[in-house]
Amino acid sequence: MPTSRESGRERALHYLRETVLVDPRVQGTFLNENELAGRIGVSRTPVREALLLLVADGLVEMLPGRGAYVPPLTGRQISELMELRGVLEQHAARAAMDACGVPFEAMNAALDRQRELAGAGGDPAEFIELDMVFHQALVDATGNALLSRTYAGLRVRQRRVGVTALFRTEDRRQAVCAEHGRIVEALAGDDPDVAAKAIDEHLQLTLRVLLRA
Structure with a gap:
């Protein structure tokens, strides 16, 4: 106790x-x-x-x-965070598709709520929390506990950069929803390469916003 x-x-x-x-x-x-x-x-x-x-x-x-x-996150730290996310998420996508275990229900539920918040100009912290739910669900679907814990350990840094990105551009919420939608579509298409590309494009677009002066 x-x-x-x-x-x-x-x-x-x-x-x-x-x-x-x-x-x-x-x-x-x-x-x-x-x-x-x-x-x-x-x-x-x-x-x-x-x-x-x-x-x-x-x-x-x-x-x-x-x-x-x-300390503010440096450009290098942000780039390294996105690189690590890319490695983990793309691996998770391939593993989930191989096992026919893509968590579409959880990912779509998070995305639907994000779309509601994007349209209503809702709480940015809640929007980013849902962003993490969306991606964590995919990582958790691998069934690899160590991988899930590693990804979850990025949570604070992800929230910091995520909220910052929303404040950098007015339409970032709508863009995130569109990018998440393309990831779900790619996963549904059962093509690991297409899914990996959709994840990479999402992370690269986010990185571009964060590194904008």
Whole structure:
């Protein structure tokens, strides 16, 4: 049974990952531990412990005398993230098609909701959450637990770049929905090469938006 200290650390870690670090406005700024503790409803100690875990993940830097700093993702880091996603997702597409296990229901459900949000100008965080659900469903369909955990480990970085991309261009939501639609169509066509191309085009278009000055 977790102790209250462990529970506080987990609450702080969840809040930092799901709320703070995905906010584009936080990138390049310092975090106030006392303020975070008040917002989360815990003492400063579990906040500090959570921040140290994020330091180990490379998401936060602790600078002597200045505190916790959220470094912006560099162009190289973003390019490497998209490259890794491409490798994992294209492999997942081939494996899922080979096993006749493409999760069309889950992917279409996420896409349908994204289309609703795109048309209504809904919450960008929810839109990006659905984006991750869409892609994670395909990766999970491989049945490879290590592959799924590796992909899920990219979650915070994906949310950070995903929300940023939505703010870079007004029509990015509609474009994402169209790109996701082409991925589903390619998977339904049962051609691994076409599916790999659709995934690559989606990631390259996203990368182009993110690297735009």
